[in-house]
Each structure stands twice: as structure tokens, then as C-alpha cells.
Amino acid sequence: MxxxxxxxxxxxxxxxxxxxxxxxxxxxxxxxxxxxxxxxxxxxxxxxxxxxxxxxxxxxxxxxxxxxxxxxxxxxxxxxxxxxxxxxxxxxxxxxxxxxxxxxxxxxxxxxxxxxxxxxxxxxxxxxxxKPILNVDLGYNYSFNQDTKKLYFNNTFIKLGYQETELLFMLIKAKEQIVSYKQIENEIWEGNVISDSSVRTLIWRLRTKFEYKIIETIPYEGIRLLININK
Known part of the structure; x- marks a missing residue:
């Protein structure tokens, strides 16, 4: 090659x-x-x-x-x-x-x-x-490669920051289950104490990368993907 x-x-x-x-x-x-x-x-x-x-x-x-x-x-x-x-x-x-x-x-x-x-x-x-290519269809022509942790829209690469990538990967691994704000804090910030606004800002940043509502907020609990991931 x-x-x-x-x-x-x-x-x-x-x-x-x-x-x-x-x-x-x-x-x-x-x-x-x-x-x-x-x-x-x-x-x-x-x-x-x-x-x-x-x-x-x-x-x-x-x-x-x-x-x-x-x-x-x-x-x-x-x-x-x-x-x-x-x-x-x-x-x-x-x-x-x-x-x-x-x-x-x-x-x-x-x-x-x-x-x-x-x-x-x-x-x-x-x-x-x-290495296998493990693409997850997120709907609306979005896909996420679990192997490289990269997001694509119509096969065009969409750049995510490190924390945005890790958050999206967490949501995909959780499938349709709710990912709590505490889980996000513990995994992204590795247990360090941060403000609630830091978590909300990260979620907002990730949402702005999509033109459609793919991430749902569950009041007082957390967030989850709205799509059905069968993997």
C-alpha cells in the first residue's frame, strides 16, 4: 500500500x-x-x-x-x-x-x-x-467512526475538540440510555471538581456540531442520543 x-x-x-x-x-x-x-x-x-x-x-x-x-x-x-x-x-x-x-x-x-x-x-x-472500521450511523447523514473517533457528515470530516469527541463517544457507548451529568464530569474531567456550567457548555458545544436534534436533555438527569444504535 x-x-x-x-x-x-x-x-x-x-x-x-x-x-x-x-x-x-x-x-x-x-x-x-x-x-x-x-x-x-x-x-x-x-x-x-x-x-x-x-x-x-x-x-x-x-x-x-x-x-x-x-x-x-x-x-x-x-x-x-x-x-x-x-x-x-x-x-x-x-x-x-x-x-x-x-x-x-x-x-x-x-x-x-x-x-x-x-x-x-x-x-x-x-x-x-x-483494523476494522466501526461506523455508527447517527442519522441525518451523520456517522461516527468508533475506531478513529471521528465524526462525518456526508463523508465530510467534522472537527471536534477532545472533550466533545469523548462526550459523543460516551453517548454512543450508552446507546439510548441516559448519561448523567455526574458521569460526564467523572469521565471527561477525571473526577476533578468543576462547575455545572462547564458540563452544560460542553454539551452545548457538541450540539452545535449538528444541524438536527440528536442529543436530548432529560431534566435533572442527563442527556442521551435520540437515535437507535443497535451495535
């Missing part, structure tokens, strides 16, 4: 970034951007949703590459290759928590990095072939 994956490079040294870009382009892949900081990287990630991110750990700003990867995961899935000069146990342990597919130590060479990228591509290709 010759998929042309999109790659985002996060590297604050211009010369190094261009070296990485040339290596990636030589493999026939699409470099969608180069970022130097957390803010720039997250913005480009949200815009392009690259399948692969090559991430330096020491980047501009207060938020390093590992924290930046965690921020990206709140937006969508990606495969991470860390490319860094850090090889101490503490940094590697932090990086492992983000489930990278590779961890390359600088200084790197072209052959090594190309081999790493090819291995990551091979795994992605294998996942595409083997």
Missing part, C-alpha cells in the same frame, strides 16, 4: 529541520509544516492532522516536545517519532508515557532516520489493513 502520509516536523534548529525535511521528501512523503514551539506545532497539527510527527524534545518556549505531543493527542491520533539529544532515563520514561513508535538519538544519520520512518509507515499500513 503506497499511502502518502502527512508528516509534521517539530524542530527549533532551522538547519536540522531542513535536513529532516529532505530525508522525509526523499521517501515520497508530504511535509505539511515545520514548527519551532508548542503553540506553532499544535496549531499546525490541528490544521493538517498529520499521520506522523517527528518531534524534538527541546523546543522553543516553556512546553517541551513531550508535553506538546500530549497536547496533540487531545486533538487527534498520530504516530510520534522522537528525535532528540536527550537520552537520560527520566526523559525517556516521560516520552514512553506518550507511546511513541520510535525514539532516535541525535546526532542522527540519513540511513537511520529513513529506516525508522519506513518502519513506522509499515506499521501504519498494517493497521489500515487490519
Amino acid at each position: 503506497n499511502t502518502k502520509y502527512k508528516i509534521l516536523i517539530v524542530e527549533d534548529q532551522a538547519i536540522t529541520a531542513m535536513e529532516i525535511k529532505q530525508i522525509v521528501l526523499a521517501l515520497g512523503l508530504d511535509v505539511v509544516g515545520i514548527a519551532k514551539s508548542n503553540e506553532e506545532a499544535v496549531k499546525k497539527f490541528e490544521e493538517y492532522l498529520p499521520e506522523i510527527v517527528i518531534m524534538d524534545i527541546k523546543i522553543q518556549g516553556d512546553r517541551d516536545g513531550i508535553t506538546t505531543v500530549k497536547d496533540m493527542y487531545k486533538i487527534g491520533e498520530t504516530s510520534v517519532i522522537y528525535l532528540t539529544a536527550f537520552n537520560d532515563d527520566a526523559t525517556i520514561d516521560r516520552a514512553i508515557e506518550t507511546y511513541p513508535l520510535a525514539y532516535e538519538i541525535k546526532p542522527f544519520n540519513k540511513a537511520s532516520l529513513q529506516s525508522t520512518i519506513k518502519i513506522v509507515m509499515s506499521k501504519l499500513n498494517k493497521d489500515i489493513v487490519e
Whole structure:
């Protein structure tokens, strides 16, 4: 399978970034951007949703590459290759928590990095072939892919925030059962104490992504999907 994956490079040294870009382009892949900081990287990630991110750990700003990867995961899935000069146990342990597919130590060479990228591509290709696509019909030409957690309208992708995605996934798993406000608070905010308005605002944000009334409010109890999900 010759998929042309999109790659985002996060590297604050211009010369190094261009070296990485040339290596990636030589493999026939699409470099969608180069970022130097957390803010720039997250913005480009949200815009392009690259399948692969090559991430330096020491980047501009207060938020390093590992924290930046965690921020990206709140937006969508990606495969991470860390490319860094850090090889101490503490940094590697932090990086492992983000489930990278590779961890390359600088200084790197072209052959090594190309081999790493090819291995990551091979795994992605294998996942595409083997992973089942579990689409849920939400009615009104909306569908939700439970595998990728993505919402579509007439096969057009609709971008959801991380919390909106998790809330919709909760409703789908519950089928036609009511999801209480307390359940939403516990799962989305992981038990942290928040205001009632935070839950209501999240529900409102999700509702605005649909042109039809798919989410029903049950007074004093919670919300549920109005559609019949048989899966």
C-alpha cells in the first residue's frame, strides 16, 4: 500500500529541520509544516492532522516536545517519532508515557532516520489493513467512526475538540440510555471538581456540531442520543 502520509516536523534548529525535511521528501512523503514551539506545532497539527510527527524534545518556549505531543493527542491520533539529544532515563520514561513508535538519538544519520520512518509507515499500513472500521450511523447523514473517533457528515470530516469527541463517544457507548451529568464530569474531567456550567457548555458545544436534534436533555438527569444504535 503506497499511502502518502502527512508528516509534521517539530524542530527549533532551522538547519536540522531542513535536513529532516529532505530525508522525509526523499521517501515520497508530504511535509505539511515545520514548527519551532508548542503553540506553532499544535496549531499546525490541528490544521493538517498529520499521520506522523517527528518531534524534538527541546523546543522553543516553556512546553517541551513531550508535553506538546500530549497536547496533540487531545486533538487527534498520530504516530510520534522522537528525535532528540536527550537520552537520560527520566526523559525517556516521560516520552514512553506518550507511546511513541520510535525514539532516535541525535546526532542522527540519513540511513537511520529513513529506516525508522519506513518502519513506522509499515506499521501504519498494517493497521489500515487490519483494523476494522466501526461506523455508527447517527442519522441525518451523520456517522461516527468508533475506531478513529471521528465524526462525518456526508463523508465530510467534522472537527471536534477532545472533550466533545469523548462526550459523543460516551453517548454512543450508552446507546439510548441516559448519561448523567455526574458521569460526564467523572469521565471527561477525571473526577476533578468543576462547575455545572462547564458540563452544560460542553454539551452545548457538541450540539452545535449538528444541524438536527440528536442529543436530548432529560431534566435533572442527563442527556442521551435520540437515535437507535443497535451495535
